[in-house]
Amino acid sequence: MVAIETLMDWLITALAFGSTVLGGYVGYQAYRGYRRHNSRAMQYLSVGMFCLTAVAFVVAFAGSVLLRQGLLDSQFQQPLTLVTRAFQFVGVLFIAYSLHSRE
Secondary structure, X not given: XXXXXXXXXXHHHHHHHHHHHHHHXXXXXXXXXXXXXXXHHHHHXXXXXXXXXXXXXXXXXXXXXXXXXXXXXXXXXXXXXXXXXXXXXXXXXXXXXXXXXXX
């Protein structure tokens, strides 16, 4: 039973990491589109993708590691969750704005 739980933890981490890498790639491609065409919509899309995937995951992952290792007190769990959700919200907000902005 412990082996299945360990496998599930690894799969969850791998999928989260994969999503972060893929989101970073999409954000990078949007940034390249912004640089090539000077498109503000692509700039907002790239910022949104980075906030939604890369930044939010790094904050959540680093926070969980620091909490598990005891380097941060458990009172910081809720603020870390709030910061992660804030980055996700800002990312989606930038993406939505990029879809509705006019050049």
